[in-house]
Amino acid sequence: MDQEAFNLSVRKFLKTVGVGSQREIEHAIREAAQRSSLPENAPLAAKMTLEIPAIGLKVPFGGDIRLK
Numbered sequence: 001m002d003q004e005a006f007n008l009s010v011r012k013f014l015k016t017v018g019v020g021s022q023r024e025i026e027h028a029i030r031e032a033a034q035r036s037s038l039p040e041n042a043p044l045a046a047k048m049t050l051e052i053p054a055i056g057l058k059v060p061f062g063g064d065i066r067l068k
Contacts (some may be wrong), residue, residue, distance in 0.1 A: 021048070025065065041068055 012060045025046075043064035050059045 029067070038067065043067075 005053065029038070043066045046063055046065050048061045051057060
């Protein structure tokens, strides 16, 4: 395994996931705000699962997104 190529590839993937995820979250929040369906001062529970089927990796992540 070429460690440098591997590290660059992982970083590129994570950057794509991070930028794309943020864009989708912001879009969904704006739409919910327009519909007046955002919870008052409550954090939004978020979940994501990282999967790489070829190596049997499936890891859930969770956290809160706060609007205030």
